[in-house]
Amino acid sequence: MPKTPRPLPELVKDVAHVSDLYAEQYSIERDRGWYLAKLTxxxxxxxxxxxxxxxxxxxxxxxxxxxxxxxxxxxxxxxxHLLLFCKNRNIDLEQALNDKWMKYLPEYDTCDE
Structure with a gap:
């Protein structure tokens, strides 16, 4: 198990792969509703x-x-399951966090200088 942080896109890829293996092994059909139900x-x-x-x-x-x-x-x-839900809904979670939360940090600058 890696001890160093991994970038979010890599985590999403790995989590999706594990979920795919699990779904295949147990013959689980995942539709849009499944992702929200599992999150809940x-x-x-x-x-x-x-x-x-x-x-x-x-x-x-x-x-x-x-x-x-x-x-x-x-x-x-x-x-x-939040990562899977966001992947299924094409939500860029990192960007959404930046847009919703990080704008309140004084040191967060969205402008390129």
Missing amino acids: EELGELAAADLKCTGQARCGNRSGEDLRQDLEREAADLFA
Whole structure:
């Protein structure tokens, strides 16, 4: 597993490849609705894992370390499915972040000098 950050386009490519393998292995047909449904499903799973980590849901005899690992994995699932959703909808997430969020940073300059 790489420890150095990868550019977002490379992450999108790799996540899409893993998703393609999974869909092929389990004969999953992915249409436009599937991408949003999976994003919603993963958000619910992240919320459930977070509730367990904060003691607001039953977690059986799972250790705090196991619960934290579940939370991290669900966050990764949500992020991966957001990337897949954006790819499916032809959303340039990096550009959208720049347009929506980074404009508020004083050091962010959109002008080429």
